[in-house]
Amino acid sequence: MRRRDELLTMKTVTGSVNSAKPISLAKAATLLSGFVSSETQASQDVSAYLRRASAGFAELKSVHREIRSANPKEELGGAKGVDDDKKKKEEEEVVEEMVMVKLEDEQRNKERKKKKKSKKEDGIDENLEEEQRNEERKEKKNRKSKKKRKSKESDDA
Numbered sequence: 001m002r003r004r005d006e007l008l009t010m011k012t013v014t015g016s017v018n019s020a021k022p023i024s025l026a027k028a029a030t031l032l033s034g035f036v037s038s039e040t041q042a043s044q045d046v047s048a049y050l051r052r053a054s055a056g057f058a059e060l061k062s063v064h065r066e067i068r069s070a071n072p073k074e075e076l077g078g079a080k081g082v083d084d085d086k087k088k089k090e091e092e093e094v095v096e097e098m099v100m101v102k103l104e105d106e107q108r109n110k111e112r113k114k115k116k117k118s119k120k121e122d123g124i125d126e127n128l129e130e131e132q133r134n135e136e137r138k139e140k141k142n143r144k145s146k147k148k149r150k151s152k153e154s155d156d157a
Helices: 002-008 025-037 044-070 082-156
Strands: none
């Protein structure tokens, strides 16, 4: 029971918003990677989640690079078409959707593992309680049998 209580305790997190201006994916991946590599004193679960998120950002960043290299931009002086912008935006949305699905799957698997673990712990607790009940029953039977023996001995005397 104590282990479960330790897992449920939450620590206060403080921070401030430095800027609400959107940043590029590459910059976000770099910032997240820097945060993950710093010593945050976060629990193992939170650290693992942050590492996975950082890896997802890095993967997304590399996919974007691959997409850009497969579709080279027009010459520097040329204007970009509206269709190219739409296509790029759609590709980015697809890639982001894939990453989100992957992260959700990992989170779901993590929750399943936690449930299995808690079921095992609950099973252990139930086994201990069952053993204690059995011990109490045995003790009651022993007491009853001792009383019967004493009453038989007193009747015989």
